[in-house]
Amino acid sequence: xxxxxxxxxxxxxGGKAKDAVGGALxxxxxxxxxxxxxxSGTVRNAVGGAKDAVRDFSEDAQGEITRLRGEVERxxxxxxxxxxxxxxDTAGDYAQRAKDVAVRQSEQAVEVIKENPLVTVGLVAAVAxxxxxxxxxxxxxxxxxx
Numbered sequence: 001x002x003x004x005x006x007x008x009x010x011x012x013x014g015g016k017a018k019d020a021v022g023g024a025l026x027x028x029x030x031x032x033x034x035x036x037x038x039x040s041g042t043v044r045n046a047v048g049g050a051k052d053a054v055r056d057f058s059e060d061a062q063g064e065i066t067r068l069r070g071e072v073e074r075x076x077x078x079x080x081x082x083x084x085x086x087x088x089d090t091a092g093d094y095a096q097r098a099k100d101v102a103v104r105q106s107e108q109a110v111e112v113i114k115e116n117p118l119v120t121v122g123l124v125a126a127v128a129x130x131x132x133x134x135x136x137x138x139x140x141x142x143x144x145x146x
Contacts, residue, residue: 002055005048012041 015037022031113120
């Protein structure tokens with residue numbers, strides 16, 4: 001309960017007492033002060049009630065945010081993490097398959113090179129010659145027909 005509600009209630013009760021005493025004594029000034037204190041106490045009590053309502057709403061909102069945060073964390077743990085783990089496993093499988101294919105292809109290339117070393121040397125020389133011609137600077141290249 002807000003402090004303004006307590007003070008407002010006390011001020012309202014004090015105003016009622018002043019109003020009653022002023023009425024009993026016929027003192028209109030005291031009676032007027034009592035009515036003013038009652039009104040002021042009522043307003044202060046209402047302000048305290050509004051503060052309580054805002055505080056309650058804020059606490060409810062904080063509680064809801066905390067609950068939602070926990071729900072998101074649970075969903076991440078229960079649903080997203082297993083899906084990511086499955087995707088990682090699939091990617092690992094594909095990487096292993098690619099590695100196996102590359103190893104088999106390189107083993108086959110080694111066998112072909114061992115069986116035909118002269119053809120391999122000729123192919124490598126031809127590829128080196130073509131790459132040299134394609135990447136040569138045109139300023140240093142001398143055309144044979146001139």
